[in-house]
Amino acid sequence: MGPSETLEGGCLCGAVRYRASGKAYSVTHCHCHTCRRASGAPFVTWAGFDTDKFTFTAGAPAAYASSSKVIRTFCSTCGTALTYQRLDLPDSIDVTLGSMDAPESLKPEDHTWTSSQLSWIVRCDHLPAYPRERNA
Secondary structure (H helix, E strand, O other): OOOOOEEEEEOOOOOOEEEEEOOOEEEEEEOOHHHHHHHOOOOEEEEEEEHHHEEEEEOOOEEEEEEOOEEEEEOOOOOOEEEEEEOOOOOEEEEEHHHEOOHHHOOOOEEEOHHHOOOOOOOOOOOOEOOOOOOO
Protein backbone atom coordinates (compact mmCIF):
# COMPACT_ATOMS: atom_id res chain seq x y z
CA MET A 1 0.00 0.00 0.00
CA GLY A 2 1.48 3.32 -1.05
CA PRO A 3 1.34 6.54 1.00
CA SER A 4 -1.54 8.02 -1.02
CA GLU A 5 -3.70 4.90 -1.02
CA THR A 6 -6.62 4.21 1.25
CA LEU A 7 -7.93 1.03 2.79
CA GLU A 8 -11.57 0.53 3.62
CA GLY A 9 -13.30 -2.07 5.68
CA GLY A 10 -16.05 -2.79 8.10
CA CYS A 11 -17.98 -5.35 10.03
CA LEU A 12 -19.66 -8.53 8.85
CA CYS A 13 -23.18 -7.08 8.78
CA GLY A 14 -22.13 -3.81 7.11
CA ALA A 15 -23.46 -1.52 9.85
CA VAL A 16 -20.01 -0.05 10.60
CA ARG A 17 -17.55 1.05 7.90
CA TYR A 18 -14.16 2.78 8.10
CA ARG A 19 -11.42 4.27 5.94
CA ALA A 20 -7.68 4.40 6.69
CA SER A 21 -5.20 6.33 4.59
CA GLY A 22 -1.46 6.76 4.63
CA LYS A 23 1.09 4.06 5.24
CA ALA A 24 0.18 1.21 7.58
CA TYR A 25 2.81 0.28 10.17
CA SER A 26 3.47 -2.36 12.81
CA VAL A 27 1.50 -5.07 11.01
CA THR A 28 1.60 -7.91 13.51
CA HIS A 29 0.02 -11.21 14.44
CA CYS A 30 -0.83 -10.69 18.14
CA HIS A 31 -1.07 -13.82 20.28
CA CYS A 32 -2.01 -12.17 23.60
CA HIS A 33 -4.87 -13.62 25.62
CA THR A 34 -6.98 -10.45 25.45
CA CYS A 35 -6.87 -10.37 21.64
CA ARG A 36 -7.87 -14.05 21.65
CA ARG A 37 -10.80 -13.41 23.96
CA ALA A 38 -11.94 -10.24 22.16
CA SER A 39 -11.89 -11.92 18.74
CA GLY A 40 -12.65 -15.55 19.49
CA ALA A 41 -9.67 -16.44 17.27
CA PRO A 42 -6.28 -18.00 18.13
CA PHE A 43 -4.55 -14.68 17.25
CA VAL A 44 -5.41 -11.37 15.60
CA THR A 45 -3.55 -9.55 12.86
CA TRP A 46 -3.41 -5.78 13.32
CA ALA A 47 -2.16 -2.83 11.25
CA GLY A 48 -1.37 0.54 12.78
CA PHE A 49 -2.46 3.86 11.31
CA ASP A 50 -2.15 7.46 12.43
CA THR A 51 -5.44 8.40 14.13
CA ASP A 52 -5.78 11.51 11.98
CA LYS A 53 -5.80 9.24 8.91
CA PHE A 54 -8.50 6.90 10.22
CA THR A 55 -12.24 7.53 10.33
CA PHE A 56 -15.47 5.63 10.68
CA THR A 57 -17.50 6.41 7.56
CA ALA A 58 -20.77 4.65 8.41
CA GLY A 59 -22.32 3.63 11.68
CA ALA A 60 -20.76 3.95 15.08
CA PRO A 61 -18.95 1.06 16.74
CA ALA A 62 -19.41 0.07 20.34
CA ALA A 63 -16.37 0.58 22.56
CA TYR A 64 -15.00 -1.54 25.37
CA ALA A 65 -12.15 -0.77 27.77
CA SER A 66 -10.38 -4.14 27.80
CA SER A 67 -7.89 -2.70 30.32
CA SER A 68 -7.33 0.65 32.00
CA LYS A 69 -5.19 1.77 29.04
CA VAL A 70 -6.90 0.12 26.03
CA ILE A 71 -10.13 0.80 24.15
CA ARG A 72 -11.34 -1.78 21.63
CA THR A 73 -14.17 -1.14 19.19
CA PHE A 74 -16.52 -3.64 17.60
CA CYS A 75 -19.87 -3.76 15.86
CA SER A 76 -22.66 -3.93 18.43
CA THR A 77 -24.85 -5.84 15.96
CA CYS A 78 -22.59 -8.60 14.60
CA GLY A 79 -19.65 -8.44 17.03
CA THR A 80 -16.84 -7.92 14.49
CA ALA A 81 -13.65 -6.70 16.21
CA LEU A 82 -12.52 -3.47 14.51
CA THR A 83 -9.92 -1.39 16.37
CA TYR A 84 -7.54 -1.32 19.32
CA GLN A 85 -6.23 1.93 20.76
CA ARG A 86 -3.83 2.46 23.63
CA LEU A 87 -4.72 5.58 25.60
CA ASP A 88 -1.01 6.32 26.16
CA LEU A 89 -0.49 6.37 22.34
CA PRO A 90 -3.36 8.63 21.18
CA ASP A 91 -1.81 9.29 17.75
CA SER A 92 -2.01 5.62 16.70
CA ILE A 93 -4.88 3.18 16.16
CA ASP A 94 -4.65 -0.50 15.25
CA VAL A 95 -7.16 -1.98 12.83
CA THR A 96 -7.96 -5.68 12.36
CA LEU A 97 -6.79 -6.94 8.97
CA GLY A 98 -9.67 -9.41 8.95
CA SER A 99 -12.17 -6.56 8.80
CA MET A 100 -10.51 -4.93 5.78
CA ASP A 101 -12.02 -5.16 2.30
CA ALA A 102 -8.54 -5.93 0.88
CA PRO A 103 -6.52 -7.59 3.66
CA GLU A 104 -4.09 -9.02 1.08
CA SER A 105 -2.78 -5.50 0.44
CA LEU A 106 -0.82 -5.63 3.71
CA LYS A 107 1.74 -8.19 4.81
CA PRO A 108 2.41 -9.11 8.44
CA GLU A 109 5.85 -8.11 9.73
CA ASP A 110 6.09 -10.20 12.90
CA HIS A 111 4.41 -12.08 15.76
CA THR A 112 3.96 -10.40 19.15
CA TRP A 113 3.06 -11.76 22.58
CA THR A 114 4.22 -15.25 21.60
CA SER A 115 4.64 -15.99 25.32
CA SER A 116 0.83 -16.34 25.26
CA GLN A 117 0.68 -18.27 21.99
CA LEU A 118 -1.48 -21.39 22.00
CA SER A 119 0.62 -24.57 22.09
CA TRP A 120 -0.87 -25.96 18.87
CA ILE A 121 -0.02 -22.89 16.76
CA VAL A 122 2.99 -23.67 14.56
CA ARG A 123 4.71 -20.61 13.16
CA CYS A 124 6.34 -21.46 9.86
CA ASP A 125 6.39 -18.05 8.16
CA HIS A 126 9.91 -17.14 9.39
CA LEU A 127 8.73 -13.74 10.64
CA PRO A 128 10.41 -12.30 13.74
CA ALA A 129 8.68 -13.28 16.98
CA TYR A 130 8.60 -11.35 20.25
CA PRO A 131 7.57 -12.87 23.61
CA ARG A 132 5.79 -9.61 24.49
CA GLU A 133 5.65 -6.31 22.62
CA ARG A 134 7.95 -5.80 19.68
CA ASN A 135 11.41 -4.49 20.50
CA ALA A 136 11.88 -0.81 19.78
